[in-house]
Amino acid sequence: MTLKERINAANEEAFRRMAAADPVLVDVAPASQVIPGMRDRLILHSGPPVTWERMCGAQRGAAIGMCLFEGWARDAAEAEGMLARAEIELEPNHHHATVGPMAGTITSNMWVWVVENKSFGNRAYCRQVESFQQFGDHSEAALAALFSWRDTWGPALGQAVRSLGGIPLKPLIARALQMGDEMHNRVVASSSLFANVVAPALAASGLPAEQVQSTLHYAGNHPFLFLGLSMAASKATMDPVRGIESSTVVTAMARNGTDFGIQVSGLDGEWFTAPSPRVHGLLLPGWKEEDAGLDMGDSAITETAGLGGFALGGAPGILAFTGGTAAQALAYSRDMRAIAVGLSPNYLIPALDFEGTAMGIDIRKVVQASLVPVIDTAIAHREMGHGIIGGGLVRPPLECFTRALTRFSEVYSAAREA
Amino acid sequence: MIRKTVVRRNRYLDSVFLMQVARRMSERPGIEDASALLGTDANRAVLAGLGFEVLDAGPNDLVVALAGEAAAVDAVATDLEAWLAPGVPGAAPDPRSLEEALRTRAADLAVISVPGAHAAREARAALRAGLHVFLFSSNVSLEDEVSLKLEARDRGLIVMGPDCGTAYLAGAGLGFTNAIRRGPIGLVGSTGTGMQEFACLVHLAGSGISNGIGTGGRDLSDAVAGLSTLAGIDALEADPATRVIAVLSKPPGAAATRKLAERLGRCAKPVVQCLLGGEDTLDDAVIRALREVGVEAPAFLLPRTDPPFLGLRPEQRHVRGLFAGGTLCYQAQAIFRQAGLTVHSNAPLHGMETLEDPDRSLGNTFLDMGAEYFVEGRPHPMIDGTQRRRRLEKELRDPSVGVLLLDFILGTLSSPDPVGEVLDLLPGGLCVAASVCGTEGDTQGLESQVRALKEAGVRVFPTAAQAARFCRDVALTLQEGP
Amino acid sequence: MKAVLGELLQGRPVFVNIGVRAFGDTLRQAGFEVVQVDWAPPAGGDPRLAALLDELL
Numbered sequence: 001m002t003l004k005e006r007i008n009a010a011n012e013e014a015f016r017r018m019a020a021a022d023p024v025l026v027d028v029a030p031a032s033q034v035i036p037g038m039r040d041r042l043i044l045h046s047g048p049p050v051t052w053e054r055m056c057g058a059q060r061g062a063a064i065g066m067c068l069f070e071g072w073a074r075d076a077a078e079a080e081g082m083l084a085r086a087e088i089e090l091e092p093n094h095h096h097a098t099v100g101p102m103a104g105t106i107t108s109n110m111w112v113w114v115v116e117n118k119s120f121g122n123r124a125y126c127r128q129v130e131s132f133q134q135f136g137d138h139s140e141a142a143l144a145a146l147f148s149w150r151d152t153w154g155p156a157l158g159q160a161v162r163s164l165g166g167i168p169l170k171p172l173i174a175r176a177l178q179m180g181d182e183m184h185n186r187v188v189a190s191s192s193l194f195a196n197v198v199a200p201a202l203a204a205s206g207l208p209a210e211q212v213q214s215t216l217h218y219a220g221n222h223p224f225l226f227l228g229l230s231m232a233a234s235k236a237t238m239d240p241v242r243g244i245e246s247s248t249v250v251t252a253m254a255r256n257g258t259d260f261g262i263q264v265s266g267l268d269g270e271w272f273t274a275p276s277p278r279v280h281g282l283l284l285p286g287w288k289e290e291d292a293g294l295d296m297g298d299s300a301i302t303e304t305a306g307l308g309g310f311a312l313g314g315a316p317g318i319l320a321f322t323g324g325t326a327a328q329a330l331a332y333s334r335d336m337r338a339i340a341v342g343l344s345p346n347y348l349i350p351a352l353d354f355e356g357t358a359m360g361i362d363i364r365k366v367v368q369a370s371l372v373p374v375i376d377t378a379i380a381h382r383e384m385g386h387g388i389i390g391g392g393l394v395r396p397p398l399e400c401f402t403r404a405l406t407r408f409s410e411v412y413s414a415a416r417e418a
Numbered sequence: 419m420i421r422k423t424v425v426r427r428n429r430y431l432d433s434v435f436l437m438q439v440a441r442r443m444s445e446r447p448g449i450e451d452a453s454a455l456l457g458t459d460a461n462r463a464v465l466a467g468l469g470f471e472v473l474d475a476g477p478n479d480l481v482v483a484l485a486g487e488a489a490a491v492d493a494v495a496t497d498l499e500a501w502l503a504p505g506v507p508g509a510a511p512d513p514r515s516l517e518e519a520l521r522t523r524a525a526d527l528a529v530i531s532v533p534g535a536h537a538a539r540e541a542r543a544a545l546r547a548g549l550h551v552f553l554f555s556s557n558v559s560l561e562d563e564v565s566l567k568l569e570a571r572d573r574g575l576i577v578m579g580p581d582c583g584t585a586y587l588a589g590a591g592l593g594f595t596n597a598i599r600r601g602p603i604g605l606v607g608s609t610g611t612g613m614q615e616f617a618c619l620v621h622l623a624g625s626g627i628s629n630g631i632g633t634g635g636r637d638l639s640d641a642v643a644g645l646s647t648l649a650g651i652d653a654l655e656a657d658p659a660t661r662v663i664a665v666l667s668k669p670p671g672a673a674a675t676r677k678l679a680e681r682l683g684r685c686a687k688p689v690v691q692c693l694l695g696g697e698d699t700l701d702d703a704v705i706r707a708l709r710e711v712g713v714e715a716p717a718f719l720l721p722r723t724d725p726p727f728l729g730l731r732p733e734q735r736h737v738r739g740l741f742a743g744g745t746l747c748y749q750a751q752a753i754f755r756q757a758g759l760t761v762h763s764n765a766p767l768h769g770m771e772t773l774e775d776p777d778r779s780l781g782n783t784f785l786d787m788g789a790e791y792f793v794e795g796r797p798h799p800m801i802d803g804t805q806r807r808r809r810l811e812k813e814l815r816d817p818s819v820g821v822l823l824l825d826f827i828l829g830t831l832s833s834p835d836p837v838g839e840v841l842d843l844l845p846g847g848l849c850v851a852a853s854v855c856g857t858e859g860d861t862q863g864l865e866s867q868v869r870a871l872k873e874a875g876v877r878v879f880p881t882a883a884q885a886a887r888f889c890r891d892v893a894l895t896l897q898e899g900p
Numbered sequence: 901m902k903a904v905l906g907e908l909l910q911g912r913p914v915f916v917n918i919g920v921r922a923f924g925d926t927l928r929q930a931g932f933e934v935v936q937v938d939w940a941p942p943a944g945g946d947p948r949l950a951a952l953l954d955e956l957l
Contacts, residue, residue: 007956022428171430171478178432248956338514345499346429354435364957369514370944402949409952512938519916519935526908529927531919532939539942539954540918549916550908554923576905588909590932593923629909653905830926 003246003412007266007364010247014265015341015360017240018305022118023233025167028158030150032108035125037096039108041072042089046104046298047256048271049092052083056257056276058293061136061384062103063090068138069146070107076138094252094263098125099235099298101227102134102380103257110146111154115169115232117240124235126298128154129224132387135380136293142387148214156215160201167197169233170346173307176226177347177357182315183230184299184308185376185391190226195219231298234305243268248408249341250361253304253373253396257296257380262400264363267411272404274397279379281392293382295394300375306344306359309374309393310336314349318376326351332374333357339365339373363408366401419450420488423470424495429480430456431502436480439501443482448490453483516543529592531555534580538562541577545569552592553579553634556790560641563634567645576649579634583610586617586630593632594800596829597859601626602711604660604687606650608633608667611743611800611827612700615855615882616666616692619704622857622880625713628659633667640671644678655686662710664690664703668748694745695752695767699883718880724888726895727821727849727877734820734848737761737893738813739784740806742799742836743855743882746825747786750886754782757890759897764789779813782893784823800832803839814846820896821849823889825882826867828856837867841874849892850876853885 001009031038038044043066045059055063060083067079067088082088093100100106104127112125127134128149132142161167173183176190183190198219202212219225242251247265254261261271276294283292302308312318313333316326330351337343341360348354361373372395379390431439436454443452453468455461457475466472470483482498484491494501513519516528528544530537534557541551541558545566553566558580570577578585578592584607585592589600596614598621605627607613617627631650638644647665654660663685670678670693682689688710692703705715741747744765751767754760761767764776765786773783776791785792787799787806799806813819822845826836833839837854844850852871856864871878879885915934917924924934943949 004956168428168478170428174430338518345502348431348435350432350435354432364953367949368942368953368957369940371514398944402943402946405949405952405956409956413955512936514938514940516916516918516937519937523914523933523935525916525935526911526913528916528918529923531917531923533941536941536950539950540939542954544916544918550905555919587905588911588913590913590915590927590930592927595926629905631905649905653909656906657909659909831922 006246007248010244010266011249011341011360011362014241014244014247014249017120018237018360019345020119021170021237021240023115023169023236024118025113025161025169025229025232026116026123027114027161028111028154029114030108031106031110031112031125034112034114034123035096035098035106041087042091042107044091044093044096044098044100044104044106045256046093046100046102046296047254048259048261048273050090050256050258052086052090054258056293056296057383058136058296058380058386059103059105059257061138062105062134063088064384065133065138065143065146066105066107066110069143070109092254093298094254096125097123097235097239099231099254099301100127100134101129101231101299102297102378103136104298105134109150111150111158113228113232115229115236116166117236120240122236122239124232124239126228126232126235129227131224135378135387135389136384137387138384148218152211153215153218156202156205156207156211157198157219159205159207160198163201163205164197167194169229172197173230173233174347177311177314178350180315180317182308182311182318182376184227184302185378186315186318187226187230188223190230191223192220194226194229227299230307231301234301234307237305238301241265246412248363248405250304250363253300253375254298255295255300257293260295260396260400262396262404264404264408267404267407270407272400272407274399274403277394277397279377279390279392279394281379281390283379283390284388287381287389291381291389293380295377296380297377299377303373303375304361306340306347306357309376310340310359311347311349311357312374312376313352316351335371336373338369339371363401363404366398367405370398372396372398372401419486420491421470421483421485422491422495423465423473424482424484424498425457425473425475426480426498428478430478431480443484443494443501446490446494448487449484449494451485452494453481455481457481516540516547520547525549527552527587529554534558537580538566541566542569545573545575545577548573548575550575551577551579552585552632553577553582554593555579556581560636563636564642564645567642571645571649576631576653577646578632581636582632582634584613584630585632586627588629591830594827594829594831596621596855597857599626600628600659602628602659602661603707604628604654604657604663605630606633606647606654606663606665607631608635608637608647609694609745611855612666612694612745614827614829615700615743615746616664616704618855618857619701619719619881620707623704623708623713623716623719625708625711629654629657635668638667638670638674638678640673642674644670644674647678648681651681651685660687662688662690662707664692664707666692666700666703667694669693669695694749697756699749699753701881701883721887722884724877724891727892730820730849730896733817735896736818737782737821737823737889738779738819739823739889740809740813741784741786741825742788742803742806742827743825744786744788746853746882747784749883750823750889751784753883753886753890754893757894759890759893764791779816785809800827800836803833803836807840807843810840810843814843819848821851821889821892823885824850824852825885826852826854828854828860828862828864828867832862835862837870841870844871845875851879851885851888852876853879853882855882
């Protein structure tokens, strides 16, 4: 087989594994009990590896928040000192089968969604989505939501999920895509569908009425609840795609507010990075362009799996964020076909005559067309201490893909000659 | 008749979409009943009522229930994914690559007109996908041309070009073509406007072209050794619609000449070879080809003597030819050379003078206005006559000019009114001779273009060679002097 | 040797047009099927990357 044939065959296999994924929410549990390699004094974060020195303001703020949440420090100043002296370890979520939105910070006592890909037996994890701490706000009010999640909502949802014997996510996602969600920046329908599924189990859980009521209220009213699940489902989908020899399919796109990084199946373990780009979109009242931090979060795992920006055509409602038209949203989804291995047999978009979303980003095609994926995302402040300030669309730097392609050529052309 | 139920776990699909799927399935011959639905309790009850075995299926599972002839039911059941594939595609955007294009539609031939630096890459991709190539792009290296044509030969394909302007294939006109009838004469040519002129004259004589295969101007150089010319001859030899094969080219290299002679010598069909640049003209080749298919040459193709042009002032001694068609410029030079006349040109025939500054005419000057110098960053004169008009204005200001020779090329991609672009300048106190290459079917209208020229006092000839011969005769009298 | 172009000359060819749209438009107007490619220079015109793609894609 020629190298090209090997690559095409490997990418077909990658696509097959993506299409065959069967992500099921099986539990909600503390990170220390479920995430491989989780340990004390370790903060997992979004994006490729980064040092405290290079870490952006929002992620630093989130890391300080985690030190306070875990009780490692009494105040922000002490936490900042510990982090600066590297007394707290920092590792990317992606190195632990995990993803986290925005700053993505996860520590031992943070409860996480546990999603198992039943077709391959692997598990992936994601923390809950909220609009303050993960954006770099470490105030007492911001941390309150983390404590409620740890003490009230997480345990209750875990029990409900276990009592249901797990919740298959693929059908939920497929349905929500036809209700105007794209599974990244708009998860309103899927969050409601999820609330409908867990409500009876919560009601029957036997937990204290106050906890049940609070959790029902949380699940039924949090417009971004399902993002944590679509991220975990996407991560569970993409991990079995890692390490396929000769495959040029992207297995992760992740950002830490400093660097944008991608990983490629046939180059497992390596990151290909370039500076994080600016997000183009709308800011909440009171914020200006110069306040905005650079692109951040593991949530681009949804685009990696063929959702998010790749499904924009079915989510015209999200265009309020970008000032675009419904026709542009459709064009984005169609454009993505040019850089994908194929179309999802599972995730269909009515507005595209029930064609599937483009799925499986091929770095060769990205470079060939000079067309990078489209990602829709939220915007954090460039400094710590603030919640969400806006949202919009972002494009990864093309350099990530050209570097990966160059490296791929080095590895595989050399292998062929050897 | 059999009944069969198929379950796909965790396969949620929209119910309206599933109804469409079921309807398409039930329209298949042999299928009497088809249902596609999610395995909710209610739906399973419906299926049970229809007599289908109710399998273990949940509300997130897709159930397809089929009844009909065993073969048809099995065919649908085993090919379920194809039935679940989306139905009518919407107004999809154009594909961005050949590979993507071929996923939507199998094709036979790639027409390539991207910038030269990228053309070889696209052409190679097309060959490797099994497509013939019509390569309009110029500025493709000789090395790339040879490797492309060798690859094409090995794959049983043909590369027409680079720098190929014209082809007629199975009734399709590629590039710059005219509305010509199909007929028994096959054509292989390395010159675009030469092929257009030849095809139009054949058509006007009442015959037609079976297929016309362009090869690109360098094909018969020794480096390329006629790879595409030979492939074209092979194709026309095997083509039942072709009774005679005409080969048009400038003089080939020595090695290519031998190869071509060897191939033509064993051709199973009659061959007419037209080597431009010598004594042969396109008109002569057309006459010979017509003869081979039993058509007598009509009078307009035969040499004639035109009345001399009177009324030039003594200082009006020079002929200026401004050509849109490069081959026609070449042919006119050959006609002048045979009469012992010297011509300056930016594209000189062997033995003619090179015009050092293409912007400044000298003595008798024939300009190929489609040459790189004139079209760099500007449209070709066949498409847009602006450049030629400017040059014409300049020539008209030169008191030494007595005769103007012009060609007008009609057909697809050409200017919508080539004559109209310069008509107001003509004849401007001198002798103007012109030919119009086209047919009555061309959108510009052969008759109306010719009439406009004649009404303006231009001597219009049915062929480019005749117009050049007329100018040659005028030039000879000017040389003799009063 | 099999004659090249045989099927093409005797059938009804389908074309792919890569580049100037007018080439495809005239064929389409004449009733032929044409797939237009929305072409852009590969790898944004970077020759080094284009060479890599030649090997890999």
